[in-house]
Amino acid sequence: MAIRRGRGVAAINYPTGMNLGGDPTQALVHSTPTGNFMVTLSSVDLGQGMKQIMAQICAETIGVPTDRVVVDTADTDTGPHCMGTFASRGTHRAGNAVIQAAKEARQVMLEVAAEELEVNASDLETDGQGNILVKGAPQKSISIFDVALSAHFKRGRSISGRGMFLIPRSHPEKETGAMKPSTCYAHACTVAEVEVDDETGEVTVLTVKNVFEIGRALNPKMVEQQLVGGSWMGISHALYETTEPYYPNRDHGGTDFNQYLMPGPGDLAETEIIVLERPSADGPYGAKGPGEMCANPQIPAVANAVFDAVGVRIDTLPITPERILRALKAQAN
Amino acid sequence: MTKVPVQFTLNGSEKAEFIDSGTTLLNALRDKIGDTSPKGGCHQGTCGACSVIIDGELRLSCLTLAETCNGATITTTSGLAEGGVLHPLQRAFLDTFATQCGFCTPGMIMAAKVLLDHTPNPSREDVVEALSGNICRCTGYEPIIQAVLSAARANSQNAA
Numbered sequence: 025m026a027i028r029r030g031r032g033v034a035a036i037n038y039p040t041g042m043n044l045g046g047d048p049t050q051a052l053v054h055s056t057p058t059g060n061f062m063v064t065l066s067s068v069d070l071g072q073g074m075k076q077i078m079a080q081i082c083a084e085t086i087g088v089p090t091d092r093v094v095v096d097t098a099d100t101d102t103g104p105h106c107m108g109t110f111a112s113r114g115t116h117r118a119g120n121a122v123i124q125a126a127k128e129a130r131q132v133m134l135e136v137a138a139e140e141l142e143v144n145a146s147d148l149e150t151d152g153q154g155n156i157l158v159k160g161a162p163q164k165s166i167s168i169f170d171v172a173l174s175a176h177f178k179r180g181r182s183i184s185g186r187g188m189f190l191i192p193r194s195h196p197e198k199e200t201g202a203m204k205p206s207t208c209y210a211h212a213c214t215v216a217e218v219e220v221d222d223e224t225g226e227v228t229v230l231t232v233k234n235v236f237e238i239g240r241a242l243n244p245k246m247v248e249q250q251l252v253g254g255s256w257m258g259i260s261h262a263l264y265e266t267t268e269p270y271y272p273n274r275d276h277g278g279t280d281f282n283q284y285l286m287p288g289p290g291d292l293a294e295t296e297i298i299v300l301e302r303p304s305a306d307g308p309y310g311a312k313g314p315g316e317m318c319a320n321p322q323i324p325a326v327a328n329a330v331f332d333a334v335g336v337r338i339d340t341l342p343i344t345p346e347r348i349l350r351a352l353k354a355q356a357n
Numbered sequence: 358m359t360k361v362p363v364q365f366t367l368n369g370s371e372k373a374e375f376i377d378s379g380t381t382l383l384n385a386l387r388d389k390i391g392d393t394s395p396k397g398g399c400h401q402g403t404c405g406a407c408s409v410i411i412d413g414e415l416r417l418s419c420l421t422l423a424e425t426c427n428g429a430t431i432t433t434t435s436g437l438a439e440g441g442v443l444h445p446l447q448r449a450f451l452d453t454f455a456t457q458c459g460f461c462t463p464g465m466i467m468a469a470k471v472l473l474d475h476t477p478n479p480s481r482e483d484v485v486e487a488l489s490g491n492i493c494r495c496t497g498y499e500p501i502i503q504a505v506l507s508a509a510r511a512n513s514q515n516a517a
Contacts, residue, residue, distance in 0.1 A: 071458025071495060249454040249500060256497025281403035281492060289485045289498040 025223040029230075030333025034324035035213040038317035039206030040307075041113030043191040049113075050104035051121035053082060053129045054184035059154070059172035061086060061129070063095045066103035067118040072315060073246045074114045080242055081119045081308050085126035086133065087150025088168060104187075112313025115242065116208060119308030121187035128185025136175045136183065137166050208304050210312040211237040214258075214321035216293075220333040222352060225345030227330060229259050229293035232322055237300040239312030244299070251297045251318045258322025259293060260286050263342050365429045367392065368436025376423050382416075383407045385423035386433065394435035394463045398492075405491030408464040409433050415471040434463035437470070445515075446470055449508035450501075457495035464491050469505040479509055 041047050052064040063082050069075045079093040086093075097103070106118060131145075137156040138145035141164060149159050156171060158164040175181040196203040217230040234255050241247040264285040268277050278284030303310025323341065331337050336351035360375040367390065374389045383400075386392045386409070398406035400419045407419040410432040437444035446466050449455070456462045465488060472479055472487035479487070484505045493501060 071456075073457075245454055249457065249496070252499055253457065253495045253497040256499070257494075280401060281399050286492065288492065289488045289502060292498060295497070295499065 026221075028220050028222055028333040029217070030220065030329040030331065031215065031217050032325045032328025032330070032332055033213065033215045034321045034328060035211070036317070036321045036324075037209045037211055038112070038313075038320060040116045040208040040210065040313035041111050041191060042206050043194050044205055046193040047107055047113065047117065047191040049106040049117040049121045049189050051078075051118060051125045051187035052104050052184070053086075053122065053125040053187065054182065055129065055133070055168075055172045055175070057172055057176040059088075059092070059168040059170075061088060061093045061126075063093060063122055063125070064103055065095065065097045065118055065122075066100040066106040067114055068097055068100070068109045070109055072109070072114065072250060073243065074109065074118065076246065077115050077242050078118060078122050081122045082126045084309065085123050086130045087152055087156075088154055089152070092154065092168075112210070112315035112317055114313070114315070115311050116307055116313050117189050117191070119242075119311060120189035120306070123187065123308050124189065125185040125187030128187070129183050130185070132175070132181055132183045132185070133168065133171055136179055136181050137171045139179060140166050140171065140174055208239070208307060208312050210239065210314055210317045212317055212321045214255075214325040216259075216322060216325040216329045218326060218329040218333055220330055220348065222334050222348075225348035225352070227263055227326070227343060227345070227348070229263070229326060229329075231294040231296070232259060232325070233296040233298075234318075234321065235298045235300060236314060236318055237302055238314040238317075239304040239307045240301050240310030241299055242309060242311050247299060247314060248297060250314055251299070252295060254315075254318030255295050255297065255322055256287070256292065258319040259326065261319065261341060262323040262326040263287075263344075266342050269342075269344070361424050363423050363427055365426045365431055367431045368433060374423075378424060380423045381419055382409070382411075382421040382423045382426055382431075383418035386418060386431075392433055392435050394433045396460050396463060398460065398464075403492075404461075404464075405468065406461050406464040408467040408491065410467055410471055413471075413474070415468055432467075432470075434466050437466070444470075445511045446473070446505070446508045449504040449511065453500050453504040453507055455496060455500040455504035461491055461493040465493070465501055469508065472505070473509055473512065477509060478513055479505070481506065 055061050063078050075095040078095045079090050082093045083090040134145040134148045147159050148156050154168050155165050175183050194204040213235045215233045219228045236251055304312050338347050358377045361378045362375055364373040376385050383395055395409050395418050396406035398404035402417045402420045409418045411429050446469050468487050468491050484502050
């Protein structure tokens with residue numbers, strides 16, 4: 025009987041969103057009279073930071089600072105349609121819709137500016153600081169504040185835009201059954217090191233090293249935050265969490281936080297996160313969906329590390345001490 | 358049901374309410390007084406989201422009857438900022454990205470404040486121990502531990 029050490033590796037591909045029935049998200053963008061911009065969405069921010077990302081995307085597209093954009097996700101009854109915040113689709117689907125809406129609003133904004141400056145709209149550019157300049161003659165400029173005032177009170181224009189992003193439904197080919205159920209894959213690889221006590225079956229994750237390829241990280245600190253939390257959650261799924269430990273038998277399922285096991289702040293593995301950015305062709309500014317993906321590769325990596333340590337394959341989650349001891353016993357027999 | 362009077366100091370101001378006997382402090386704070394910073398996660402003392410500070414001690418407001426708090430001094434996370442300036446712990450939680458959905462955050466900050474009030478320069482083990490009654494779904498805890506350690510460093514620099 026001994027503590028045995030093992031190392032496991034796993035690599036995954038993970039889709040962004042889904043399109044088995046068509047996967048749409050819509051967005052509306054309009055300016056206030058003072059040249060701030062409002063993004064209206066039904067997409068919900070669950071804490072993953074969607075409001076921040078949508079503000080960045082809208083600001084980048086229109087050419088204003090991010091703090092000039094307000095994102096309203098208040099009401100799914102009244103907002104433009106979104107399928108929802110799931111399947112790592114929020115940034116990708118809503119982001120593409122916001123880009124389209126913001127482009128249309130930007131075009132109106134430039135047209136109004138062109139009338140004010142008596143130039144052609146195609147000769148105008150934004151400086152990202154809230155001003156519209158004539159290309160090559162930046163001394164001839166107008167603030168977006170003044171453009172919005174002009175649009176609202178003088179020109180009778182609405183600086184606004186509509187955005188629609190739809191991944192169309194994929195139908196299986198009759199001959200082969202082949203289809204495209206998802207798009208825009210993110211990738212990840214994890215190496216986990218564990219110790220397994222072959223007397224008690226207890227697993228301790230020592231280190232977990234993750235590489236994530238997530239398109240472009242639109243907000244690197246928020247991406248890092250998501251990946252650190254996701255890596256922890258992956259280990260939690262691998263070793264601890266279940267509502268039905270003896271599925272389909274419902275007995276002994278955790279009914280509260282005392283019984284539903286998750287690692288606490290004292291049970292953390294040493295975690296390393298490396299981000300690779302390979303901008304995706306159809307992503308908003310190259311982004312993919314890192315949300316769900318980041319909690320997946322740890323699970324097979326831990327299972328492989330357990331196999332490396334004690335030579336048993338556990339194919340049911342979570343990998344509990346009981347399952348390891350039963351497998352060791354079966355192996356001995 | 359018989360109403361009972363309760364009177365206590367909440368974040369520096371006097372509060373007096375008539376409540377149903379048996380009302381938890383959590384419900385009194387949220388529903389009667391309107392301080393929604395303590396969160397009701399489990400309502401049975403296992404998640405820590407409802408943590409508040411009563412007379413300097415960390416307490417679970419979901420397991421505390423409001424009528425036992427007569428005369429007490431209660432601090433919640435909504436009382437930490439002064440004049441629009443965030444408390445060093447709040448600042449540190451923002452700066453280290455230690456919050457995602459935010460539901461556990463007020464309880465984490467309460468637990469951390471009691472720790473730093475008693476142990477201004479805690480070790481990592483001290484922080485882990487202090488946070489061990491609070492659960493978080495999003496962050497993986499490491500950013501929260503770093504936030505508390507960083508707030509402690511900021512405090513000691515200000516004191517020096």
